[in-house]
Amino acid sequence: MSRKRILITGAAGFLGSHLCDRFIAEDFEVLAMDNLITGDLKNIEHLFKLSQFSFYEHDVSDFVHVSGKLDYILHFASPASPIDYLKIPIQTLKVGSLGTHHLLGLAKDKNARILVASTSEVYGDPHVHPQTEEYWGNVNPVGPRGVYDEAKRFQEAITMAYHTYHNVETRIIRIFNTYGPRMRLNDGRVLPAFIGQALRGEDLTIFGDGSQTRSFCYVDDLVEGIFRLLHSDYSSPVNIGNPDEITIKDFAEEIIKLTRTNQKVIYKPLPKDDPTQRQPDITLARKLLGWEPKVSRSKGLKITYEYFKSLPQENWYKKEHNDFERYIKK
Ligand code: UDP
Numbered sequence: 001m002s003r004k005r006i007l008i009t010g011a012a013g014f015l016g017s018h019l020c021d022r023f024i025a026e027d028f029e030v031l032a033m034d035n036l037i038t039g040d041l042k043n044i045e046h047l048f049k050l051s052q053f054s055f056y057e058h059d060v061s062d063f064v065h066v067s068g069k070l071d072y073i074l075h076f077a078s079p080a081s082p083i084d085y086l087k088i089p090i091q092t093l094k095v096g097s098l099g100t101h102h103l104l105g106l107a108k109d110k111n112a113r114i115l116v117a118s119t120s121e122v123y124g125d126p127h128v129h130p131q132t133e134e135y136w137g138n139v140n141p142v143g144p145r146g147v148y149d150e151a152k153r154f155q156e157a158i159t160m161a162y163h164t165y166h167n168v169e170t171r172i173i174r175i176f177n178t179y180g181p182r183m184r185l186n187d188g189r190v191l192p193a194f195i196g197q198a199l200r201g202e203d204l205t206i207f208g209d210g211s212q213t214r215s216f217c218y219v220d221d222l223v224e225g226i227f228r229l230l231h232s233d234y235s236s237p238v239n240i241g242n243p244d245e246i247t248i249k250d251f252a253e254e255i256i257k258l259t260r261t262n263q264k265v266i267y268k269p270l271p272k273d274d275p276t277q278r279q280p281d282i283t284l285a286r287k288l289l290g291w292e293p294k295v296s297r298s299k300g301l302k303i304t305y306e307y308f309k310s311l312p313q314e315n316w317y318k319k320e321h322n323d324f325e326r327y328i329k330k
Pocket of ligand 1: 082
């Protein structure tokens with residue numbers, strides 16, 4: 001029997017590269033696509049020697065062509081950190097909207113099943129806590145996060161429309177904060193920001209008073225959830241994340257303990273529309289997929305810290321500002 005063929009977009013990114021590894025391990029033929037705007041070929045270079053792996057440098061916001069059969073598509077191409085949305089807002093909007101349209105068209109043409117990566121950002125600054133899939137969210141369309149949040153909300157809408165009107169087999173995952181090896185040390189997100197600061201001997205920058213919460217999921221748990229959702233028959237959105245919630249202030253303390261540094265924390269202004277709380281309700285994923293996270297934060301953080309520490313030291317200093325002020329157009 002011939003191998004199943006899967007197209008993974010955003011393949012050179014943090015999540016995309018882990019998905020490539022997983023589907024290669026499951027004996028799929030993996031077609032990896034990325035325009036390398038935020039991805040890095042280093043994340044997948046170990047796969048280039050495999051005959052079941054191929055890479056296409058392409059921006060899915062332009063028409064996507066793939067020859068031969070396709071069984072599955074995973075659409076994971078998108079900038080995904082708040083700093084990235086500020087730096088490349090139009091690309092962020094285009095990949096979530098035009099990119100998704102192209103991939104849905106491809107799925108229809110090839111009779112392939114498509115799973116699109118949505119996000120807890122569709123809930124905005126949520127008034128329902130923890131967030132269930134039924135909650136419609138509280139999003140500012142014209143704020144700095146609007147370019148990501150609204151693109152992802154449009155993505156969900158067009159994905160459901162292709163399901164309803166064209167009978168395309170679709171799956172929608174809402175991903176909550178995820179971390180692990182291959183995150184970009186300079187992407188501005190809180191975990192790489194804190195670990196990078198600890199490695200460089202700088203103070204850790206807490207935005208606001210640090211009372212805002214997040215719930216961090218280790219990447220292997222997320223990948224398992226994606227694998228199960230893809231193989232389920234459920235087409236409405238499903239939350240995948242780790243419900244273990246923590247304030248950003250306590251998180252900074254955990255990083256200081258983990259890195260055994262004596263850094264202080266310093267406070268900076270809270271970026272506009274920064275959600276005050278976030279925690280996934282994963283009742284649905286538990287019931288539908290028999291899935292729940294297995295990796296504790298202490299274990300996951302240890303692995304991730306070892307990864308960042310093992311990078312060449314010059315990478316620690318390839319620093320971009322995590323300073324929002326710098327990118328906000330006045
Ligand atoms: N944050 C922080 N210091 C940093 C970077 C981020 O205190 O150097 C905060 C940020 O304001 C937010 C939380 O950490 O409240 C998580 O931010 P991140 O950018 O990782 O992702 P988000 O969950 O906001 O999309």
